[in-house]
Structure formats: structure tokens, C-alpha cells
Amino acid sequence: MLTLDNVSVNYGAIEALTGISLHVEQGEVVTLIGANGAGKTTTLRTITGLLEPRSGKITFEGENIGGKPTHKLVAQGISMSPEGRGVFANLTVWENLQMGAYLSRNKLQIAADMERAFKMFPRLKERESQKAGTLSGGEQQMLAMGRALMSNPRLLLLDEPSLGLAPLVVHTIFQAIDEIKSKGTTILLVEQNAHAALGHSDRAYVLETGRIVMEGPSKDLANDPRIKEAYLGE
Amino acid sequence: MPRYLRNLIIALVVIAVLIGLDFVFQGRMLNPYFVRILMLSGIAITLAVSLNLINGFTGQFSIGHAGFMAVGAYSSAYFSVNYGVNLANSLGGGKVGWVVALLVSTLIGAFFAGLAGLAVGIPSLRLRGDYLAIVTLGFGQIIVVFLNNIEAVGGARGYSGIPIVKSFFWIFLVAVLTIVIVYNIVNSAFGRALISIREDELAAEAMGVNTTRYKVMAFVISSALAGAGGVLLAHFDGYLNPKSFEFIKSFEILIMIILGGLGSIVGSVLGAIVLTVLPEALRGFAEYRMVIYSLLLIILMITRPQGLLGSTGPLKAWRKRRKLTAENAGGGPAAAPTSPSTVATQPERPAPGGENLR
Numbered sequence: 001m002l003t004l005d006n007v008s009v010n011y012g013a014i015e016a017l018t019g020i021s022l023h024v025e026q027g028e029v030v031t032l033i034g035a036n037g038a039g040k041t042t043t044l045r046t047i048t049g050l051l052e053p054r055s056g057k058i059t060f061e062g063e064n065i066g067g068k069p070t071h072k073l074v075a076q077g078i079s080m081s082p083e084g085r086g087v088f089a090n091l092t093v094w095e096n097l098q099m100g101a102y103l104s105r106n107k108l109q110i111a112a113d114m115e116r117a118f119k120m121f122p123r124l125k126e127r128e129s130q131k132a133g134t135l136s137g138g139e140q141q142m143l144a145m146g147r148a149l150m151s152n153p154r155l156l157l158l159d160e161p162s163l164g165l166a167p168l169v170v171h172t173i174f175q176a177i178d179e180i181k182s183k184g185t186t187i188l189l190v191e192q193n194a195h196a197a198l199g200h201s202d203r204a205y206v207l208e209t210g211r212i213v214m215e216g217p218s219k220d221l222a223n224d225p226r227i228k229e230a231y232l233g234e
Numbered sequence: 235m236p237r238y239l240r241n242l243i244i245a246l247v248v249i250a251v252l253i254g255l256d257f258v259f260q261g262r263m264l265n266p267y268f269v270r271i272l273m274l275s276g277i278a279i280t281l282a283v284s285l286n287l288i289n290g291f292t293g294q295f296s297i298g299h300a301g302f303m304a305v306g307a308y309s310s311a312y313f314s315v316n317y318g319v320n321l322a323n324s325l326g327g328g329k330v331g332w333v334v335a336l337l338v339s340t341l342i343g344a345f346f347a348g349l350a351g352l353a354v355g356i357p358s359l360r361l362r363g364d365y366l367a368i369v370t371l372g373f374g375q376i377i378v379v380f381l382n383n384i385e386a387v388g389g390a391r392g393y394s395g396i397p398i399v400k401s402f403f404w405i406f407l408v409a410v411l412t413i414v415i416v417y418n419i420v421n422s423a424f425g426r427a428l429i430s431i432r433e434d435e436l437a438a439e440a441m442g443v444n445t446t447r448y449k450v451m452a453f454v455i456s457s458a459l460a461g462a463g464g465v466l467l468a469h470f471d472g473y474l475n476p477k478s479f480e481f482i483k484s485f486e487i488l489i490m491i492i493l494g495g496l497g498s499i500v501g502s503v504l505g506a507i508v509l510t511v512l513p514e515a516l517r518g519f520a521e522y523r524m525v526i527y528s529l530l531l532i533i534l535m536i537t538r539p540q541g542l543l544g545s546t547g548p549l550k551a552w553r554k555r556r557k558l559t560a561e562n563a564g565g566g567p568a569a570a571p572t573s574p575s576t577v578a579t580q581p582e583r584p585a586p587g588g589e590n591l592r
Binding site (some may be wrong): 032048050071074075079080081083086087088089090091095098099100102103104147148151 | 371423426427429430432433434436437439440441442443444446576
């Protein structure tokens with residue numbers, strides 16, 4: 001569905017990604033784990049067109065999307081929940097979700113999608129008319145994910161959804177990821193929380209200083225001694 | 235009642251009220267000095283509300299509003315002097331002729347100001363951040379230099395002989411139209427996209443909003459409305475001077491919207507009136523006038539950093555309170571929004587403009 005072929009990205013003279021290749025297939029949850037500064041967010045930003053690759057090819061459903069502006073990708077079926085959540089603080093929860101369906105003109109569809117988001121995160125329903133800036137971190141993350149789903153994406157990109165959240169909330173977020181997957185949406189998940197990410201994904205890539213150093217089924221990686229030592233703290 | 239019918243009736247009532255007030259004021263029943271300040275307030279409202287669209291709602295910091303105002307003022311004045319008079323005369327020279335001439339003149343002023351907005355906006359709004367502030371500041375300066383050197387519009391001597399239209403009706407019609415236009419934009423899907431750009435540009439982009447295009451559109455509309463404000467000023471005294479469009483004027487409009495509260499239309503109207511009336515009201519203090527004026531502004535900004543009305547208008551706040559009380563009475567799950575924690579977190583998030591001003 002999504003393929004990165006030998007993609008390199010520079011920030012000025014500094015190379016952030018060195019020829020990474022990865023692929024995400026229909027219906028999968030694929031996770032990208034790695035330490036701070038390994039290039040996880042850079043990878044997502046490159047896929048979503050916020051950064052332009054210096055070389056290499058990015059294809060989505062057979063079409064080259066390298067360097068395509070972000071707002072055009074939404075119409076193609078890619079949706080992103082940005083790093084740091086990026087909810088619209090001065091808009092209400094309801095308005096935030098409406099923004100997620102910005103490109104849709106079908107009011108019935110929007111209403112149905114909104115119901116689905118509220119069903120997945122009942123807390124959002126309780127806070128429907130509250131400004132997003134007054135929500136807790138976990139609720140903001142739920143909102144960011146609910147909002148990203150409002151455009152009915154075929155591919156959902158999640159950037160560090162568990163960042164800075166309480167363990168209980170992290171659990172809720174990952175349950176939601178399982179639920180989204182069970183409804184057929186493909187997910188590319190970028191995470192620092194390797195333990196949770198490996199437990200809720202099909203395959204994983206390990207990034208280190210801009211290179212993919214390991215890849216394979218999540219179960220195998222979770223049992224790999226090197227991963228255990230470097231990322232799971234065992 | 236169908237919506238368009240209701241809107242039509244409201245429009246007719248507003249026009250009738252304006253004509254009525256116009257009659258009262260033209261009839262010299264009131265002190266002409268008072269009427270003059272009132273009309274200047276009307277022009278200030280047009281400028282402030284239009285600037286609020288780009289600064290308050292879209293969150294792009296423009297500080298060259300006087301430049302666009304100058305473009306509108308001078309282009310319309312040039313038209314009125316060279317063609318407008320003939321146009322009015324050819325239509326019989328009566329009231330109808332002048333209305334048509336003035337209408338064309340206003341449209342020309344708004345058009346050229348919008349065009350200038352497009353020229354400034356396209357290169358500078360492609361970038362995120364504070365570039366727009368720098369570019370608009372430069373633009374404001376360049377316009378003044380140009381006007382000082384264009385002989386056809388009087389250069390540094392100023393442009394005189396512009397047909398005078400000191401009409402309460404005309405000034406407040408433009409002001410009301412500006413308010414209606416901005417209000418409708420802000421409360422539409424387009425407006426929500428603009429506000430989302432203000433809140434988080436990256437996230438807005440991720441929602442499918444073509445942020446560059448929307449920013450430019452908002453900027454052009456804002457500039458065109460500023461141009462219309464300039465048209466009013468050009469025909470108010472029949473004399474224009476490049477000096478009155480220097481960057482001090484831009485800052486005056488900026489202060490109006492910050493004082494009134496960024497992202498609040500009612501606030502902008504209030505700020506425009508207060509800042510037009512205040513210097514006049516303080517005339518009794520003679521040479522201490524500007525000192526007191528500055529002090530008042532400083533005190534106000536310390537006590538209410540989010541501006542008089544912050545990001546929500548009084549009407550919206552009232553509606554929200556009412557809605558919440560109703561939900562509380564129903565004992566529904568929506569009781570949460572009124573919990574003390576909500577109130578407590580409010581001051582941590584100042585008006586959106588606060589972030590721009592850091």
C-alpha cells in the first residue's frame with residue numbers, strides 16, 4: 001500500500017535519513033521504533049510531504065507521492081495525527097472533529113463518522129462543547145486520533161500517540177489502535193514506547209541514526225535479545 | 235420565515251436606520267465636532283474589523299494595514315478627481331449620479347488594495363512564521379515613499395481637490411458591510427479553516443486545508459476591506475497626505491484590535507471607537523494628553539492582556555453559559571464542562587493573539 005524505496009532526507013547539510021526502505025501492506029499495523037533523533041518523525045514528515053526527499057521514491061497505492069503537499073494527501077486517503085497532538089486549542093471538541101472531515105461535503109457521512117469517534121472515545125462525547133485546549137493530555141490524544149479518522153483514511157499515520165501520557169491512558173490509546181485496525185484501516189505507528197508498540201503491531205522497523213537496522217514481525221523483535229536490551233530495558 | 239427573507243428584512247431595517255441617523259446628523263441637530271468623531275470611528279471600525287480577519291482569526295501578523303488603506307484611498311481619489319466627477323455629471327449630476335460615482339470609486343479602491351494584498355501575500359504567506367510582519371512593514375514604508383514621489387497625486391504636498399462626501403450613511407454602510415462580511419466568513423467552513431490555521435498550521439494542513447491558499451485569500455479580503463476604509467477617508471476631508479499613512483497609522487489599527495481582543499469582532503468595533511474617541515476626550519489635558527493616553531493603554535494591557543473581549547464575544551459567552559446551565563439542569567453528562575478545573579485552566583491559555591505577540 002505504502003512503499004518507501006531508498007529514501008534519503010537532508011536537513012541542510014545534515015543527513016537525517018540514509019536510504020531507508022520500508023513498506024506497509026493493506027490492513028497491517030506497522031510500527032517504527034527507535035530512540036530520540038533516530039529519524040522517526042522525519043520519516044513521517046517525509047511521507048506526508050512536509051519534507052522533500054533528496055533521493056528515493058515514495059509510493060502510495062502505486063502512485064508516486066514524493067514531495068506532494070500534505071493537504072492533497074488527505075484527499076488520497078492518508079491521514080495524520082501529528083506529533084504533539086496538534087489539536088485546535090480554541091475550537092471545541094465538536095469543531096475539532098468537524099475540521100477532521102474538512103474535505104467531506106456529505107453531512108450524513110460526517111454525522112455518522114462523528115458518532116463512531118464518540119463511540120470509540122466516550123470521553124470526547126462528554127466534552128463535546130468544551131474547548132480542546134482545556135482537555136487533559138490523554139483526551140487531547142483521543143481527540144487527535146478521532147479527528148484523523150474523520151476523513152475516513154485508508155492509511156492512518158500516528159506520531160507518538162503515547163507521548164507523555166499516564167500508563168492507564170496509554171492502554172486506552174493502544175486499545176483504540178487495535179479497534180481501528182479491526183475495522184480495516186491500515187496504520188503506520190511511530191513510537192518511543194517500544195514495548196506497547198511491539199505488542200500492538202504486526203511488523204516493526206527499528207531506526208537508528210537515520211538507518212533501518214532491523215525489521216521483522218513484531219513478535220520476533222520483541223523476543224530479540226538486542227531489542228530487549230536496547231529498547232525494552234530487560 | 236425563510237432565511238433570505240429574514241436577512242433581507244434585517245438589511246432593509248439597517249439601511250433605514252442608517253438613513254434616519256444620516257438625516258439627523260446632516261441636519262446639524264448635533265454638534266458637528268461630535269458627528270465628525272462619530273464618522274471617524276466608523277472608518278476606524280472598517281479598518282479594525284478588516285485587520286482582525288487576518289491578525290485575529292487567521293493568526294497571521296500583518297503590520298502594514300495603513301499601506302493597503304493608502305492604496306485604496308489614493309486609487310479611488312485619483313478616479314474620483316479624474317473620472318468620477320464627469321461620471322456623476324453625465325448621469326445628471328444629481329444624487330443618483332454621485333451615488334454611482336462613489337460606488338465605482340469604492341470598488342476601485344477595494345480592488346487595487348486587494349491586488350496589492352495579493353502581490354504582498356503570495357510570496358510572504360507561503361512561509362510560516364513572522365515573515366509576513368516584516369514584509370507588510372516594508373510594504374507600508376514603500377507605499378509612503380512612492381506616494382511622496384508621484385506628482386500625479388500631489389506628491390509630498392498631498393492630494394487635494396477630492397470630492398468631499400461627509401456622509402454618515404456611506405461611512406457606516408461600509409462599516410456594517412465589513413462587519414457582515416467578516417462575521418459570515420468567520421462563521422463558515424472557510425472561517426473554521428482560517429481559525430484552525432491560527433491554532434496549528436501543521437495540523438490544519440493535515441486536515442486537508444490548503445493553508446497557503448487560505449491565508450492568501452483571507453489576506454486579500456482583509457486588504458480590500460482596508461482599501462474601502464481608505465476610500466472613505468479620502469473623500470472625508472477631500473485631502474490626502476502620505477504622512478497620514480505612515481506606519482504609526484498601522485500600529486494605531488493594530489492597537490485597536492489588540493485592545494478590543496484579537497479574534498473578536500465586537501472587540502474590534504469597541505477598540506476602534508475607544509481609540510478614536512479617547513484622544514479627543516483627553517484634549518482637556520492639553521500637553522499631558524498623549525501621556526495619559528499611553529498610560530491608559532499600558533494599564534489596560536496589564537489588567538486585561540487578552541483585550542477587552544478576548545477571543546469570545548459577549549453574545550457567544552452568554553449563549554454558552556445559557557447552554558451549560560440548561561444542560562446542568564438536565565443532569566446530563568455534559569455537566570463536566572462547568573467543573574472548576576475548566577475555569578482554572580482558562581487563564582493558562584490567553585487569547586490566541588497572545589502567542590503572536592511574544
